[in-house]
Amino acid sequence: MLHIVNKSPLDRNSLESALRMVKPGSTILLIEDAIYAVTKGNKVEGQIKEAMKNCSVCALWPDLEARGMQDTVIDGVKQVDYNGFVDLVAESKSLMSWL
Amino acid sequence: MKFGILINEGPYNHQSSDSAYQFCKAAIEKGHEIDRVFFYHDGVNNATKLTEPPADDRNIVQRWSKLAEEHNVDLVVCVAAALRRGIVNDNLAAGFRISGLGQLVESGIRSDRLVTFGD
Amino acid sequence: MSESTGGIEMEEDMSGTVKKFAFINRKAPYGTIYALESLEVVLISAAFDQDVSLVFADDGVYQLKKGQATKAVGMKNFSPTYRALEGYDIEKLYVEKESMEARGLTADDLIVDVEVLAADEMAALLEEQDVVLSF
Numbered sequence: 001m002l003h004i005v006n007k008s009p010l011d012r013n014s015l016e017s018a019l020r021m022v023k024p025g026s027t028i029l030l031i032e033d034a035i036y037a038v039t040k041g042n043k044v045e046g047q048i049k050e051a052m053k054n055c056s057v058c059a060l061w062p063d064l065e066a067r068g069m070q071d072t073v074i075d076g077v078k079q080v081d082y083n084g085f086v087d088l089v090a091e092s093k094s095l096m097s098w099l
Numbered sequence: 100m101k102f103g104i105l106i107n108e109g110p111y112n113h114q115s116s117d118s119a120y121q122f123c124k125a126a127i128e129k130g131h132e133i134d135r136v137f138f139y140h141d142g143v144n145n146a147t148k149l150t151e152p153p154a155d156d157r158n159i160v161q162r163w164s165k166l167a168e169e170h171n172v173d174l175v176v177c178v179a180a181a182l183r184r185g186i187v188n189d190n191l192a193a194g195f196r197i198s199g200l201g202q203l204v205e206s207g208i209r210s211d212r213l214v215t216f217g218d
Numbered sequence: 219m220s221e222s223t224g225g226i227e228m229e230e231d232m233s234g235t236v237k238k239f240a241f242i243n244r245k246a247p248y249g250t251i252y253a254l255e256s257l258e259v260v261l262i263s264a265a266f267d268q269d270v271s272l273v274f275a276d277d278g279v280y281q282l283k284k285g286q287a288t289k290a291v292g293m294k295n296f297s298p299t300y301r302a303l304e305g306y307d308i309e310k311l312y313v314e315k316e317s318m319e320a321r322g323l324t325a326d327d328l329i330v331d332v333e334v335l336a337a338d339e340m341a342a343l344l345e346e347q348d349v350v351l352s353f
Binding site for chain 2: 004006007031032033062081082083085086087089090092094095096097099
């Protein structure tokens, strides 16, 4: 399943809840303000690294770039563009958004 | 693949409409079909023809109208949410139509994937 | 336009297709409109004979709290609608255990019968769905 999160982890609990309710083997895609979660040194870096042990974690690089965070992405996070976003949706069996 | 899109927020206030638009554009370019874009909650405000954003910024409403015209995308505004927020046929932008919530459920049934963009 | 199906004339024969629809509610009532307007989608979905589940997590669990009285805030109290869902054959209501505990709530505090699921059980439920709508 693809889980799309769009809110900053220090603004909302959306990412926290998503991480609690995703099954191993899921894909987590961070878009819009949620991209801050995959930047080095942020408070949830540890949780992202933990999630990467059994989930695929992706981030939309247009949103990273828009916010000037493109140079600080945690290693192992897959950066995708909108084409990649479409592919992730198409390739997953189902999906949901954590707003 | 056929995608249904749900947009819950109005233009400019949140990035939802932008993200959804970029997704739709990419999906169409990749040869997928957009079954329907359904505008709910404040998302109905994406359909007002009275919008006048600054000239040096994107025109979100017109962008949707153009997508509808060029690629035959079905843009549906929920009637109940629209009435609440004062979006009626008289102020509806080109390419949008007002209809019921059943159109959202129908798209969910008919599409291969339904993607929600919201707050 | 058909009132009961919210604008669908049933031209296309979708009568055979039954999908698992889940509506995920994560926001408190009244502070925003999402709780009320998402309920309206749920009611319409009943006309389509789909396999519907309602999921309440995070502040969404507050939507089901007993004793809501909205006269002083001047807003419509829509909480009785949750009790009417059964009449629409929408009976699968789930709340997340961790969300309830974090808010000091138990199933007895809620206006309808629900199934309480732990996070991993909720994860499994969500994986089973064909369509998940978030509000």
